[in-house]
Structure formats: C-alpha cells, structure tokens
Amino acid sequence: MKFDELESQLRDINCSNEAIALAINSGKRTLDFPRKDEKQSLEDGVVIAARLYDMFHGLTGRNILDIGCGSPEQQITYHTQTDGFPPDIARTLAFAGANVDGIDIGRSFSKQPYNHIVADLTRQRIADVVPNGRNYDCAISTWFFDSPCLKFDCTNGYDKGKIVFAKDICTQVYDLLKPNGIFIIGQSDLITKMEEHPENLVRKEGESHEEWGERFVHDHTTQHEILKLSRFRKMPGELPAVITSGDLKDYPKAWWGLSLWQKQEEK
DSSP states (O other), X not given: OOHHHHHHHHHHTTOOHHHHHHHHHHHHHHHXXXXXXOOHHHHHHHHHHHHHHHHHTOOTTOEEEEETOOOSSOOOBOTTSOBOOOSHHHHHHHHTTOEEXXXXXXXXXXXXXXXXXXXXXXXXXXXXXSOTTOOXXXXXXXXXXXXXXXXXOGGGOOOHHHHHHHXXXXXXXXXXXXXXXXXXXXXXXXXXXXXXXXXXXXXXXXXOHHHHHHTEEEOHXXXXXXXXXXXXXXXXXXXXXXXXXXXXXXXXXXXXXXXXXXXXXXX
8 A cells, every 4th residue: 555645645635644644553453454456445544534534523422323334254256356355444434533334244253443343235124224323424335335235236226226226225314424424435326328239348458447437327416306306515625535455456436435425404
C-alpha cells in the first residue's frame, strides 16, 4: 500500500492534516489483518475516514453502518475474477474511533474492531438485525447492490425487481439515519450497466483504462431517481477514485467514485 501517494491525494481533496493523520494511521492498522492482496476497499476506507472526520469534526462516538461490508474469512469471487473484499472500510472507521456496525452475508470467525452482523437483506430488514434503537450518523454502501450474492446483479442489466429492492434498501437506510445523516454510496452501485456483450467484463490486451471504461455504460439517472424517491438530497461534490495499488489493473478507471447524499430534514 503506497500511503505516501494516498496522503497526497487526500490533500488534493482538501482533507485537514488531523483527518489525514488519523485516516492513514487507521489504514495502517487495518493493513495488519491477513489478506491475499492489497485491495481498493482499504483505500476507500482511508478516504471515507478522512472525509467523515472533517464533516463530523471527529469520528469518536459516531455511529456508522456499512452495508455489504465484506467478510473477514468467507471471501467471494466477483464477476471480474478477483477475490471479494475484506471489511477494510468498517475496520478503518472503527480504528478511527467510530462505532461501526457492518452487515454482510458472510460470517466472521475472528475478532474484529467493528460489530460484524450476518444477515441476508433480501430476506431481512436492516432495523431487525442492527442493535435495538440504533440510529446512524452515516451509512455506507460501496459494492452491496452489485454483489453476486444478490439475485439482482446489475452487470446483467436492470430489471424491475432490482430497482424495487434498491429503493426499499435506500428507504430503510433513510429511516435509520439521524437528522442530516449522510449516505455514501459507490458510483458503481445501482447505476453501472454493462453493454450486452459479455466480453466487456474483461480488459483487452493493450487497452488503456480509459478505453476499457468507455465500454461500460453508466446511468447516473437511475441512482439519482432512487435516492430522491427515498427522500435523500444530493450533496455537492464527490469523493474521487483513489487507486494506488495493484487493483488498478482489475477495474476501469472511469468506474469508481463515491457519491454523497444527505437525509433531508423533516418538515
């Protein structure tokens, strides 16, 4: 993990020195967990920790929900033929001082710095599996809606069931957030469509990341409509893709980013 490059990119998005120091240190502690490879999820965790630190003026005692956080031992195989993600975002935020509940269909058999909750959200409601009465300052979903564990996989195009399910999850998140709570969602979640040709799943030999990205069809309108129907409002700005590790070869550069949404005050 190239933390010096990651630190430089955090300065580029105007994170404070205190936020950067805490996030980088928390990321290094997360890196101590056994892993097969360096993952994009660890970098995302550092970026999110730094941004939330500045937004909330500290993370100590903040309640954060990570939906589809990943599983420490039971790794899945994603459609790009890479291993699934460990719960690096949940771990990094917990090391930064937040109270983190991470929900995933995969189990944990080892001690984690966050609260790992095993649940199938196609069959269970979030409020029924999180600690009773818990309300959150922030909820996060990076890859959840694209998970191959779901029967709705947007890499194969949308269907009515997928959109209904996505709106229901977003509404559940809205209800669990505190007033003015934040929902951070991956730009790949809900919105990424593949062209009909399956060969687009694989980067061609000699093809640049930009060229590969052009073969992905993005429909931000779907994401925005679902979140607005769930009463969220779009916050200005986005968290950019921060890619410093070997994962750059596995995903198109144009595919990734983090979009910020806020719970509107009740009138």
